[in-house]
Amino acid sequence: MAKLEYKDLLDAGVHFGHLKSKWNPKMAPYIFMEKNGIHVIDLNKTLASLDEASHALRNIARSGRKIMFVATKKQAKGIVAENAKNLKMPFVTERWLGGMLTNFATIRKSLKKMSGIDKMMKEEAYLNLAKRERLMITREREKLERVLGGISDLTRLPAALFVVDIKREHIAIKEAQKLNIPVFALVDTNSDPTLVDYAIPANDDAYKSVELLMGHIASVIEEGLMERKKDKEDSKMKEEENKKRAADKGEKVKEGASDKE
Template identity: 65%
Template sequence: MAKVEVKQLLEAGVHFGHLTRKWNPNMAPYIYMERNGIHVINLYKTVAKLDEANEALRKIAASGRKILFVATKKQAKDIVAEKVSNVNMPFITERWPGGMLTNFVTIRKAVKKMASIDRMKKDGTFLTLSKKERLQVDRLRAKLEKNLGSISEMTRLPGAIFIVDTMREHIAVKEAQKLNIPIFAMVDTNSDPRPIDFIIPANDDAGKSIEVIMGAVTEAVAEGLAERKAEKQGDKEGKEEAKPKEKAAAPKAEKEVKEKVEAAPAKEEPKKKAPAKVKADDLTKVEGIGPKAAEALVAASIATYADLAKAKPEAIKTILTDASPRLAHLEPASWPKQAKMAADGKWDELKEWQDNTKGGVEDSEE
């Protein structure tokens, strides 16, 4: 991962904050000084926070979860759309649809409507409509494409959300908070950094500043995707190679074992091996569990899907509350059910369930 230098940030104007009279006091730790009535951001802290955010984004991308990018301000929308399209991640640059996260099922229905219009055009049903109806359908399709076209591939809630200008996108911040989705954001001196999980103190108004930060962020996401692709390819090749090797090695191994058993002294007993350490599953694949909640569960010896499937929601709630007050609002009622499907390998069934839920709560209306 290429590290961004302070000089590069300085040249892009990342250090320019807002007027001192517009500042948010919670940004004080990230402000270096005041000059000509404008706050100057400490770029050394920006570099440190950017590296921390990039590492977390790389891990999320490598796990296969989507990262939703949000930037509706004029100077950011084109830059974000261009950079994010290169890494095939969803983004919102036109307008934040209210309930985009908290009412995700309804948003998915709108996206499916767009797909159904496309099917109508392919199978010829569209041509059977009157001229006026075709015009109305075309307008609806264009409107949906403009607002939701970039998230058509996002079939479930994202693993994280990246925001440019938290003041402008305050509704997105509130929705992500409610669903415990990790929030990454460029935060200027006039914004409140407290709701943000991964802060990148930076000028969120200048095009050059946004471009350099987005360049570093999307590069980290691309690395995570490359890691995931390499891991999948390696697993596939390993399985194919293992089959013939196992068949060829079986007779030889049986002979060696037989010789060792016969040659071993009668009185000696084999030493007992220490029990193998159980490898933790990726609990964030359960809807409603973020990285912090997963850490708390693993620390409480709930490391696998099987462990989580056996746990009671009340006990899980106690573990989360003891771990951090910020996790106390989570509702783990559906987690054992989801974990049971994951433990049984029913991934398609789990994905279908998650597509029809609102933040881990089953949707009774269809």
């Protein structure tokens, strides 16, 4: 993984915050200065926070648990969806359904319904339905896909959330807090960083800023997944070696017994 440098953040405009009039005083420790009425984020703090968050996210990925990405704002949704798909991680980029975490059992029912429709659409009976009925089923499938498509493979609650714009995604954050699910987030100068476990001070409005930081986070998680794969391979190899040793030992014991006879 290529480590991000100060200049990378500067070039992507990660340091641009909101107007001074829109700031949240709790962001004061992360603000470097004010220029032309706009707050400038301290990029040294961004790099330090990014390192801390990256270490924790890598460990979660290495443990085999899921990280759910949440970003419904226009500038971020495409970037987040693409990175999450590449990592095979769940994501929400259309609309956060209330209870998506706190009422996960109900969400699971909707996911099963979507799976059931998929199965039915492959059967001959579906083709024999009236055109209007098929259209209704297709529309229902599209609606479910739009809202739940990003979490279709999620079988249990995620181990962490990664959020872009905590003001916009406040419902998701509240649900995660209720369930003690750690939240990682890009936090702009108009937000309260104390609401999340790992706040990364950054411009969460500019496409380039979100693209750079999401790309970095994705590469960190990918590292964790690769390490997990290697751990599994090493464990399997060790197991096979132990079996071989046990078999060899058994053979020697057998030989010793036959010598005595």
